[in-house]
Amino acid sequence: MDLQAIWFFLWGLLWAIFFMTSGFDFGIGTLLPFIGKTDEEKRTMIASLGPLWHGNQVWLITAGGVTFAAFPLVYAVMFSTLYSALMLVLFTLILRGVAIEFRSQQNDPRWKRIWEICIFIGSFAPALLFGVAFANIFKGIPFDADGIYHGNLLTLLNPYGLLGGVLFVMLFLQHGALWLSIKTTGTVQQRAAAVGQKAWPVLVAVAVIFLAASWYATDLYANYLNHPALFLVIALAVAGLLAARLFMAGQSWIKAWAASAVTIVSCTFYGVIGLFPSLFPSSLDSAFNLTARNASSSPLTLKIMLVVVIVFVPIVLIYQIWAFKLFGSKVAAADLAHEEGAY
Amino acid sequence: MDVVMLSRLQFYATSAFHFLFVPLTLGLSWVVAYMETRYVRTGDETYLKMTKFWGKIFLINFAVGVVTGITLEFQFGTNWSGYSKYMGDIFGTLLAIEATAAFFLESTFIGVWHFGWKKLSAKAHAAVAWLVAIGANLSAVWILIANSWMQNPVGYTIRGGRAELTDFFAVITQKFAVLQIIHVLSSAFVLVGFVIMGISAYHLLRKQNVDFFTRSFQIGLVCGLVGSLVVAIEGDLHAKDVTEKQPVKLAAMESLWETTRQAPIYLLALPDEENGRNAIELLPIPGALSFLGHGDVNAEIRGLNDFPRDERPPVLWTFLAFRGMVGLGTYFILITIYAFIRRKKLLESPLLLKILVLSIPLPYIAIQLGWVVTELGRQPWIVWGMLRTADAVSAVSVLQVATTLVGFFLIYSLLGIVGYYLIFKHAKQGPQLESA
Structure with a gap:
């Protein structure tokens, strides 16, 4: 594989890791009003992601930064054509971020209520919008040779785009429910486990519809038909789904969560592989497609970034896994009563 | 007002607001790490109280600094796509390195520091404080290298209608x-x-x-x-x-x-x-x-x-x-x-x-x-x-930028008021109520 192709897949990988890590944060935030009935239950839920969500969110900054560094033309055209959608993601992410930190700072039910709403919106909306955005990218965005967008925010809310949004929300809901099952005890865990089991058939149905709809709405399958071995990626996504259900039945939450992570990563790669070599296809004319070939940085920049990523991403993964293990035990009453910093 | 002026105003407002919170985290991260180290060395409880009191001010500033920082990274693409196309080969690289090599360090270890008091030994916990300080300041270093390049571009050549990197070392050491x-x-x-x-x-x-x-x-x-x-x-x-x-x-x-x-x-x-x-x-x-x-x-x-x-x-x-x-x-x-x-x-x-x-x-x-x-x-x-x-x-419309400018104004006003209200409250309260 040449540099541009390597970078294409690294680009996909970084987005996949972002969805895999922040995915459960979004899922738990979306579930907050439904699983957390009392203040203590809500605090338990927030505490389950408390030490980790900052680190998870940096994968978004890295995915964005790497898009900028390796494919500046894609970064420029993608972010400006999707202006309104991205700004909406930003606004809601900002609210979620401060809400997680601010909620516990005052012991007043109304104060807490406001920030809970922000956590919910700031988790549900980005999950939905990332799904809508990526589904639309799979389908192609109406932009011309100069990278100028011929559409509006509503253009993105087409049936296939919305289906992608629902798929992301369901993936993250299950992912979050499984994380809660690992990290909590008592009623929160019971409710989370129930949500995971109820969400599963819906997720399977949405995933099947999405795979079928992609046949009609996108050109994703062209690469698969040319190289049938690639269908293994879809098989992996299916295997992840099935394994998650089996592990849920056996109450092996960590394994179920890992299976869900496999599903999320392989779903992302399902799209990324289908897109190759395009990163940002145009629905107006395929001649305008931005690809790994016509939109990349110079070879020197790609080389330097490759060294940076090969050196630092494994280091980051090592210390993040260490942090995951450090905070791997169940959220206990002692954690919530802790004098400072408890949510 | 045209798109250029609105986009400039938006970038000014969002970066100025971001930099109300970030500089304090840069300096305070070292101070908190120093205080905690003194505590570990001397066993003096006052240093522990100081670490926690000033550390909380750090955390509130960090929370607002982080969420407003993402805005800045995205805006080069959303509002300044002409710039991104022309400069991405160099500027994008510096931003990506900042995230990968520095910001991860700060963001991951701030969670460990905040919640790891009982999970880590005192020494290890103090070491985490130093990692946060290093991450925070390294992060600033990369951003400033990127900004300096906008002030005084070096180590590049113009090729194919854009600036391309020729000398990475010159860029980072100018x-x-x-x-x-x-x-x-x-x-x-x-x-x-x-x-x-x-x-x-x-x-x-x-x-x-x-x-x-x-x-x-x-x-x-x-x-x-x-x-x-x-x-x-x-x-x-x-x-x-x-x-x-x-x-x-x-x-x-x-x-x-x-x-x-x-x-x-x-x-x-x-x-x-x-x-x-x-x-x-x-x-x-x-x-x-x-x-x-x-x-x-x-x-x-x-x-x-x-x-x-x-x-x-x-x-x-x-x-x-x-x-x-x-x-x-x-x-x-x-x-x-x-x-x-x-x-x-x-x-x-x-x-x-x-x-x-x-x-x-x-x-x-x-x-x-x-x-x-x-x-x-x-x-x-x-x-x-x-x-x-x-x-x-x-190539975005006046309406789009005007809308987001108003949106930023509203959301950031909320963040500013709440953020400083919490800092004031904590600062006025002093450390004695910390262990309540």
């Missing part, structure tokens, strides 16, 4: 970047010094937690004094570098219109941009500007009228911002020297303590003014001498 890094990181120490001294002074005036706040004050004093001296010494080198690389910016900073040998600095001046002269010029210090720019009172300094009108930055605001920053910087040195002299008699110096409480906002203002000089003084260029700001904007 003098402009080194100076800017020293300037920003040491001004963060000035800020943290005045914030700690101010909050401590508030409590000392009320004779609350005297031991706790006297010790905190001493640490703040060292930060403030050393920081403001370093800023001043570095500022002198910085001015000479700007004279060489951005002569028109220097002329605007001092509102010098005609090219002059033995150029003076007028203590009182008011630019008249329409007529290309100063409306008021009083109290000259002969040769001072030549000395500032070249280290030689007889040297020639190029005036604004030597440059085409469409290559000059807005003079009035660049000039006023520079004056304000230098004035405040001078004040910081004088007041910290005085505080140093009185450091053993703080409780008997209520006037000094009152002044220091009231001085808390000043380094914030100085830092904001410094960025106005740097960024407004760079106009009309987005990359000095290479790409004009007006040519860098995205």
Whole structure:
């Protein structure tokens, strides 16, 4: 594989890791009003992601930064054509971020209520919008040779785009429910486990519809038909789904969560592989497609970034896994009563 | 207003707001790590209380700094796609390295630090505090390298209608970047010094937690004094570098219109941009500007009228911002020297303590003014001498940008009010309620 192709897949990988890590944060935030009935239950839920969500969110900054560094033309055209959608993601992410930190700072039910709403919106909306955005990218965005967008925010809310949004929300809901099952005890865990089991058939149905709809709405399958071995990626996504259900039945939450992570990563790669070599296809004319070939940085920049990523991403993964293990035990009453910093 | 002006306003508002919170985290991260290390070394509980009290102020600032930082990274694409296409090969690389090699470190370990008190040994926990400080400051270093490249592009060639990287080492080691890094990181120490001294002074005036706040004050004093001296010494080198690389910016900073040998600095001046002269010029210090720019009172300094009108930055605001920053910087040195002299008699110096409480906002203002000089003084260029700001904007509509500008205004106002309300509340409360 040449540099541009390597970078294409690294680009996909970084987005996949972002969805895999922040995915459960979004899922738990979306579930907050439904699983957390009392203040203590809500605090338990927030505490389950408390030490980790900052680190998870940096994968978004890295995915964005790497898009900028390796494919500046894609970064420029993608972010400006999707202006309104991205700004909406930003606004809601900002609210979620401060809400997680601010909620516990005052012991007043109304104060807490406001920030809970922000956590919910700031988790549900980005999950939905990332799904809508990526589904639309799979389908192609109406932009011309100069990278100028011929559409509006509503253009993105087409049936296939919305289906992608629902798929992301369901993936993250299950992912979050499984994380809660690992990290909590008592009623929160019971409710989370129930949500995971109820969400599963819906997720399977949405995933099947999405795979079928992609046949009609996108050109994703062209690469698969040319190289049938690639269908293994879809098989992996299916295997992840099935394994998650089996592990849920056996109450092996960590394994179920890992299976869900496999599903999320392989779903992302399902799209990324289908897109190759395009990163940002145009629905107006395929001649305008931005690809790994016509939109990349110079070879020197790609080389330097490759060294940076090969050196630092494994280091980051090592210390993040260490942090995951450090905070791997169940959220206990002692954690919530802790004098400072408890949510 | 057109898309260019709206996008500039939006970038100004979002970056200025971001940088109300970030500088304190830069300086405070070191201070908290130091306090915690003292606790581990001496076993003195007061240091532990100090770590937690000042650490909480760090955490609130960090929370707001992080969420507003994402906005900045995205805006290069959303609002400045012309810039991103042209400069991404170099600028994007620096931002991506910042995230991968620095920001991950800070963000991952801040969670560990915040929640790991009972999970880690005291030594390991203190080590985590140092990792946070290193991550935070390295992060700033990469961003400043990127910004310096917009001020003074090096190590590139123009190929295929864009700037491409040719010498990475030149980009990350250029003098402009080194100076800017020293300037920003040491001004963060000035800020943290005045914030700690101010909050401590508030409590000392009320004779609350005297031991706790006297010790905190001493640490703040060292930060403030050393920081403001370093800023001043570095500022002198910085001015000479700007004279060489951005002569028109220097002329605007001092509102010098005609090219002059033995150029003076007028203590009182008011630019008249329409007529290309100063409306008021009083109290000259002969040769001072030549000395500032070249280290030689007889040297020639190029005036604004030597440059085409469409290559000059807005003079009035660049000039006023520079004056304000230098004035405040001078004040910081004088007041910290005085505080140093009185450091053993703080409780008997209520006037000094009152002044220091009231001085808390000043380094914030100085830092904001410094960025106005740097960024407004760079106009009309987005990359000095290479790409004009007006040519860098995205093909988005006025309505889109106006809407998001209003959105940012509303959300950031909320963040600002709540963030500072929480910091004030915590600072006023003091440490005694911490263990409740």
